[in-house]
Amino acid sequence: MTDTRAIALIAAAAIVTALIRFLPFLLLGGRRKTPEYITYLGKVLPYAIMGMLVVYCLRGVTPLVWPHGLPELLAVAAVAGLHLWRRNTLLSIAGGTVCYMVLIQFIFK
Amino acid sequence: MNRNLLKQVVIKTIPVMTGYVVLGFGFGILSENAGYGFWWVLAMSVFIYAGSMQYLMVSLLTSGASVISTALATLMVNARHLFYGISMIDRYKGAGAKKPYLIFALTDETYSLVCHGDTPEGVNPHLYYFLVSLFNQIYWIIGSLLGAVVGSAVTFNSAGIDFAMTALFVTVFVEQWLTAKNHIPAVAGVCITVICLVIFGGDLFLIPSMILILAALSLGRPVFERKESGGGAAAELPDASGLPEQSAAYDTRERSSRHD
Numbered sequence: 264m265t266d267t268r269a270i271a272l273i274a275a276a277a278i279v280t281a282l283i284r285f286l287p288f289l290l291l292g293g294r295r296k297t298p299e300y301i302t303y304l305g306k307v308l309p310y311a312i313m314g315m316l317v318v319y320c321l322r323g324v325t326p327l328v329w330p331h332g333l334p335e336l337l338a339v340a341a342v343a344g345l346h347l348w349r350r351n352t353l354l355s356i357a358g359g360t361v362c363y364m365v366l367i368q369f370i371f372k
Numbered sequence: 373m374n375r376n377l378l379k380q381v382v383i384k385t386i387p388v389m390t391g392y393v394v395l396g397f398g399f400g401i402l403s404e405n406a407g408y409g410f411w412w413v414l415a416m417s418v419f420i421y422a423g424s425m426q427y428l429m430v431s432l433l434t435s436g437a438s439v440i441s442t443a444l445a446t447l448m449v450n451a452r453h454l455f456y457g458i459s460m461i462d463r464y465k466g467a468g469a470k471k472p473y474l475i476f477a478l479t480d481e482t483y484s485l486v487c488h489g490d491t492p493e494g495v496n497p498h499l500y501y502f503l504v505s506l507f508n509q510i511y512w513i514i515g516s517l518l519g520a521v522v523g524s525a526v527t528f529n530s531a532g533i534d535f536a537m538t539a540l541f542v543t544v545f546v547e548q549w550l551t552a553k554n555h556i557p558a559v560a561g562v563c564i565t566v567i568c569l570v571i572f573g574g575d576l577f578l579i580p581s582m583i584l585i586l587a588a589l590s591l592g593r594p595v596f597e598r599k600e601s602g603g604g605a606a607a608e609l610p611d612a613s614g615l616p617e618q619s620a621a622y623d624t625r626e627r628s629s630r631h632d
Binding site (some may be wrong): 264269271272273274275276277278279280281283284285286287288291292297300301302303304305306307308309310311312313314315316317318319320321322323334335338339342343346347350352353355356357359360363364366367368 | 386387390391408412415416419420421422425429432433434436437439442443445446447450451452453454455456457458459460461462463464465471475476478480483484487488529531532533535536537538539540541542543544545546547548550552555557558559560561562564565566569574577578581582585586588589590593596597
């Protein structure tokens with residue numbers, strides 16, 4: 264691929280990404296008063312989106328094939344458990360990640 | 373702006389720092405190995421600034437994809453960002469000159485830090501959001517450039533370290549669960565996405581999931597509004613934007629922010 268072509272592809276990805284991010288603000292952000300429906304969505308969407316993002320991150324899991332998503336399941340449980348216990352974001356993330364690395368590198372090889 | 377605020381921003385963004393340096397590093401190695409080194413990595417991390425899209429970008433570049441298919445792939449992979457905008461419209465209102473960058477830099481990870489709307493007391497929320505967004509992008513750029521420059525020299529087995537990002541979202545999910553009075557939106561988000569993943573498969577499930585989540589939340593509105601989905605910080609925020617830019621008040625929050 265020529266450099267010009269590569270630049271064109273990167274520009275396309277950058278422009279489309281920015282358009283997606285700006286679109287809601289362009290369509291709805293201009294009004295002085297945000298429609299109540301959008302305010303409502305702003306309140307409930309974060310909960311639903313975080314659930315969606317967790318599933319999105321785990322989309323590569325194969326429950327029907329070994330290791331049946333066990334490393335992910337155990338590591339997610341570790342993160343949630345740590346967080347319920349200490350409610351310390353850093354501890355939950357670091358603990359869960361180390362747990363996952365040990366699981367996939369040594370136990371579920 | 374002062375040191376105290378910067379310190380709070382750093383503490384708040386450490387989880388993303390960890391995740392972004394690691395994931396950016398992975399992207400840098402991948403891109404460098406595919407023949408797109410330092411300057412290409414820098415350009416992509418500055419201008420595209422979307423993690424999973426940049427990983428995909430490397431394969432698009434090496435497979436000789438067309439501009440149209442690149443644009444379509446971007447649309448599919450990043451459509452979820454539409455949701456972030458919808459839920460940040462009120463909170464980013466009145467951000468002035470910072471607003472374009474706030475919107476441009478609204479990645480999954482930045483969204484997970486700004487969506488609850490909890491800002492340190494006495495700090496202009498828009499300044500705080502701006503610094504969180506900016507720091508996160510800087511972490512991403514540094515991580516990806518490190519990957520491009522020293523990636524091949526690393527011998528430590530880092531398999532699985534990218535789980536840091538999943539862990540961040542799980543943490544935010546649990547945190548929201550603890551603060552919300554109404555758990556139906558969270559449960560709906562998980563269940564609908566899982567069902568769509570099973571039906572549509574790993575490449576196509578996001579857009580149907582988004583449509584169904586939107587439909588479910590819209591249909592449930594009369595019920596949810598009566599229940600007042602607690603913890604939704606959007607309701608508390610509008611007044612906060614009038615706060616002075618600097619104040620000693622946020623000193624008291626310094627310690628508690630670790631547990632945020």
